[in-house]
Every structure is written in structure tokens, then in C-alpha cells.
Amino acid sequence: MRESRAIGIDIGGTKISIGLVSESAAVEGRLTLPTEPEAGFAEAMQRVVEGIERLLTSAGARADELAGIGIGCAGPVHPGTGTIHNPFTLPGWEGASPVRVLEDAFAVPAYLENDADAALLGEVHAGSARSFEHVVMFTFGTGVGGAALVDRRIYRGTNGEHPEIGHIPVDSSGPECYCGVRGCLESVASGTAVTKAGQALGLADAAEVFERAKEGDPTARSLIERVVVAVAAAFWTALHTFMPEQVVFGGGLMERQFEVFAPALRERARLAERAWGQRFLFSKAELSNEAGMVGAAFRALRPEEVA
Ligand SMILES: [Zn+2]
Structure with missing residues (x-):
């Protein structure tokens, strides 16, 4: 049987990393985009959606096969409501919901975590804290x-x-x-x-x-x-x-x-x-700068565990 896969996204103040990650923590495709927070949330999410579509196409995968999409984002964020509240590095994005945008675009569950929590999840599921x-x-x-x-x-x-x-x-x-x-x-x-x-x-x-x-x-x-x-x-x-x-x-x-x-x-x-x-x-x-992206994907791969 084929392994479950999820999209992991790491949103920082300057760049956004997106990866297609399997249950065995293999990153089957990755890409990086500039965040450009000043261009606005909607514009950035449009690029994220296109990026995910590109990754899925090149891996020969379909969105409806995904376990979900996990997002780690520079905080403060509210995981419960799926919204960003970070006036420091993502000014103008306060109250915006990447969870809603991605659930609407791909019809799979999406989850938002603070980026440090996402990095911890990466190390716990697939790195030095297993x-x-x-x-x-x-x-x-x-x-x-x-x-x-x-x-x-x-x-x-x-x-x-x-x-x-x-x-x-x-x-x-x-x-x-x-x-x-x-x-x-x-x-x-x-x-x-x-x-x-x-x-x-x-x-x-x-x-x-x-x-x-x-x-x-x-x-x-x-x-x-x-x-x-x-x-x-x-x-x-x-x-x-x-x-x-x-x-x-x-x-x-x-x-x-x-x-x-x-x-x-x-x-x-x-x-x-x-x-x-x-x-x-x-x-x-162990996962160096991919810990946040891999951990975000595991938030979607194992929604009941750890989080
Ligand atoms: Zn301080």
C-alpha cells in the first residue's frame, strides 16, 4: 500500500518553504518562494496554492490523495482558529487564515502551528527527539x-x-x-x-x-x-x-x-x-532548516498524535 503523504509549509518573514512529505519523512518534492509580506496575504497565498499545484503535478500526485496540509508560521499564531497574528514579521496579515484558503483550494484538512512548534514536531516525528x-x-x-x-x-x-x-x-x-x-x-x-x-x-x-x-x-x-x-x-x-x-x-x-x-x-x-x-x-x-516544513506535514499526517 502506498504511504500517506502531506504538504508541509513553513512561512517565515522572508521565505516560504513547501514540501511534499511522506509518512517515512521523505521529502518527495520541495520549493521555496519569497514571502514578500508587503504584497499582502492574498497575493502570497495565491503563490502558495500555485506552488502546491506544481509540486503535486511533478510528483504525479492528486490533492484528494493528501492526508492534509500543515502550516508552520512565524508567530504569534492561533492554532485553534487557524489565524495569523504577527505584526512583527508579517505586518498586515493579522487575522488572516491560511487554513481557510488552503482548505477551500484543495478540499483537505489544513492545520496551523507556530513555526517553532512545527520544528519541534519535525524533530519528534523524524529527527533527534523521536x-x-x-x-x-x-x-x-x-x-x-x-x-x-x-x-x-x-x-x-x-x-x-x-x-x-x-x-x-x-x-x-x-x-x-x-x-x-x-x-x-x-x-x-x-x-x-x-x-x-x-x-x-x-x-x-x-x-x-x-x-x-x-x-x-x-x-x-x-x-x-x-x-x-x-x-x-x-x-x-x-x-x-x-x-x-x-x-x-x-x-x-x-x-x-x-x-x-x-x-x-x-x-x-x-x-x-x-x-x-x-x-x-x-x-x-537533525532536520536542519527543513524541520519546520517536515513537522508541519506531520501535523497533517498524524493529527491525533502529539499535537
Ligand atoms: Zn525580547
């Missing part, structure tokens, strides 16, 4: 996202929102964040934050800061040291808040620089293990 029931995931990219799996269910707050772990304070002398506090994790350790701090030193971007630090440049090293301390503090907070078996570090920054953070994380895990007699594991995300 055998665990208590997991925390951080995604370090343009911003810092977070999600938690508690007793094999996605932890949900008000309106189904995920925990905003990216905004826990880690450095009281850090930069001010749009969330209203100084020195939260995102304002110190997101790719954007590292780039901004690097530019103040005359460097081009985050990649150059890491490169200079590796070469031994003292200013770049102290900047990276500050970022590592911030990430280790957030890890410590996550361990003590959720008592997870596994903490997964994803996003572009971790995909490239995880080894820079690993020694400090190992040290914190060891300390926590000694204090609480629990085993705390951590790892890099």
Missing part, C-alpha cells in the same frame, strides 16, 4: 523560537500559543528588545543580534563574527563568549522549568555553529544532572 516524551526545542535564526513537548503533547498556552522562550532574560546589560525588556535571549543570541553586535565592531555579519572569534580575534571572541553564556543560561532555565529528557537546538545559527556552544551546554547539563539526579541530553536538530 524516542522522547519531554523535549524542549530552541530555534536560533532571525529571532529565537521555542517549543516544548510535555508528556508527548505540545505544550500550549493561551490561544494555543507556544512558550516564548526566546524572550526570557539572560543578560541584564544586554540590548533592549521589542518585547520590552533588556537582554532577553533573542536580543543577545539571535542571528540578527549577533550580526548587529558584529557590525558595531566593523564586521559584516554573524558568520564573520564567528569566523574572527575562531581565528582568535579578542573582540570577536568576547562577543561570542557573551552569546554562549546567554544560550547556556537559557538552557539552564529550560532544564529547570520543564525537566526535559532532551533539548534540541535548531535554526540556521545552530546548524552552522553548534560546536561553539556544545562545551558550555555540556557543563550545564552535568551540573543539573548532579543537582537533580536526572539525565539531561541535548543535541543539534
